[in-house]
Amino acid sequence: MFPDSVENVQRFPLSAVSHNDCKSFIKSLHPKNRSTGLILYSDGSLEVDQQNTLLDKDSMIVLNINDLENIEYSSGRYNNRIVYQTLGLISLLSTFIVLFILLDAWYHAMYFNERLTEVELSATAAPLIWVFFDLNRGKLAKPAKLVFRQQDGTHKEITGKLPNSDSYSGSVFVMVTCVILYILASLSWGIERLPLLGDIVGVILGLAFILGPLWMIINYFRSEKSLSGIESYDIPNGLMHMYFASLTMFQSRRILLDNETKLESSEIEELKVKLMEHENIISNIISANYIFEAPSPSLGLIAIRVSTETIMKNCCDIKGLYWKPNARVTLRTYFERYSKEMPMDSKIKSNVKSIIDLGNRAAHDFNVDWDEFRLAVNQFCDIVVWYSTIQLLDESE
Numbered sequence: 001m002f003p004d005s006v007e008n009v010q011r012f013p014l015s016a017v018s019h020n021d022c023k024s025f026i027k028s029l030h031p032k033n034r035s036t037g038l039i040l041y042s043d044g045s046l047e048v049d050q051q052n053t054l055l056d057k058d059s060m061i062v063l064n065i066n067d068l069e070n071i072e073y074s075s076g077r078y079n080n081r082i083v084y085q086t087l088g089l090i091s092l093l094s095t096f097i098v099l100f101i102l103l104d105a106w107y108h109a110m111y112f113n114e115r116l117t118e119v120e121l122s123a124t125a126a127p128l129i130w131v132f133f134d135l136n137r138g139k140l141a142k143p144a145k146l147v148f149r150q151q152d153g154t155h156k157e158i159t160g161k162l163p164n165s166d167s168y169s170g171s172v173f174v175m176v177t178c179v180i181l182y183i184l185a186s187l188s189w190g191i192e193r194l195p196l197l198g199d200i201v202g203v204i205l206g207l208a209f210i211l212g213p214l215w216m217i218i219n220y221f222r223s224e225k226s227l228s229g230i231e232s233y234d235i236p237n238g239l240m241h242m243y244f245a246s247l248t249m250f251q252s253r254r255i256l257l258d259n260e261t262k263l264e265s266s267e268i269e270e271l272k273v274k275l276m277e278h279e280n281i282i283s284n285i286i287s288a289n290y291i292f293e294a295p296s297p298s299l300g301l302i303a304i305r306v307s308t309e310t311i312m313k314n315c316c317d318i319k320g321l322y323w324k325p326n327a328r329v330t331l332r333t334y335f336e337r338y339s340k341e342m343p344m345d346s347k348i349k350s351n352v353k354s355i356i357d358l359g360n361r362a363a364h365d366f367n368v369d370w371d372e373f374r375l376a377v378n379q380f381c382d383i384v385v386w387y388s389t390i391q392l393l394d395e396s397e
Contacts, residue, residue: 011042012303014040014299015241017037017160023138024135037049038242040246042290042303044064062156063156065249069151071247073144075163087140094127094129095130095175095178098130099177102120102124103182103185105117105120137168143159145158145160146160146242236364249295252294267374268292275288275381281311281388291304296366298367300373302362307380308355311383312338313329316338318390332356345386351382354376355379355383358372
């Protein structure tokens with residue numbers, strides 16, 4: 001319990017981000033241009049978010065915050081704002097032309113042999129406009145970047161979105177919708193004329209409906225996710241959040257190296273002893289071991305929140321409260337379900353709500369102070385005591 005160094009403590013995720021140098025939707029369909037998911041863990045490791053039995057654990061690590069010299073963030077910038085925004089607007093409008101004019105023209109041409117009008121013929125240039133902007137938008141602007149500068153002089157960059165990406169994302173959605181509708185219409189047209197094609201499509205769809213749910217069930221039973229909060233679906237995501245998370249950890253490490261602390265060692269020992277009275281519970285909650293090893297009050301409070309989530313999940317399991325395999329459950333979900341169906345002390349309710357609010361603020365804004373951390377630790381101790389009674393009642397039954 002409570003090791004002397006953070007490196008000996010099992011960790012949990014703090015922030016996630018998707019990195020991709022390719023800014024073209026069309027090019028990203030190629031496997032080599034796929035996005036790479038990255039997760040920042042509480043021990044300072046930034047790792048690739050995927051499991052591969054052919055790779056060693058160390059090969060999944062991109063860098064460690066503890067080894068950095070500096071962290072820099074730059075927002076997305078235009079090379080030529082007027083050209084970029086004009087082409088972006090035209091590209092978005094072109095997708096609606098495809099949706100409302102071109103699709104209807106293709107449909108009537110296929111099924112009713114109608115000839116395209118001059119307006120519809122002109123509309124055939126709309127998808128080409130979108131494709132042109134998609135392939136070249138990366139040359140017209142620079143994406144947001146998060147730069148990690150290491151002590152040996154090297155650096156690594158995580159690239160985010162290009163500026164004004166919301167309208168582009170909307171155009172991608174509309175264009176993908178158009179392509180799907182066109183494929184469905186074309187299949188229907190082909191099936192009417194080629195019965196064999198209809199049989200093939202029917203077999204493929206039938207296998208998909210049968211094998212899809214079966215694959216989900218198999219993955220559910222093969223899952224080896226930890227009960228320490230790593231399975232939580234509310235890990236904050238985004239380049240800006242990754243910047244604040246890594247910067248908070250980086251700066252907090254520097255404070256510890258300078259022997260600056262906001263809690264007296266005697267007070268820390270007192271709180272540890274209070275939790276150690278229930279070592280049989282705490283020792284089974286991975287994230288609880290990090291509470292007093294966290295370099296900042298925000299990171300410590302995140303550990304408290306994750307630990308509380310594990311306790312509430314276990315309480316729900318003890319009382320037979322379960323969710324569907326694909327349900328996205330969080331601390332709030334566990335708490336609301338349990339408090340609704342089981343009697344719960346009002347003080348414990350208030351403590352859990354407080355930890356939810358403080359934990360959310362710590363995870364997103366990293367602005368929790370040591371007084372709030374101290375309050376959360378005491379509230380967590382009360383929750384652990386309450387949880388121990390739930391366990392005893394379950395064992396007696």
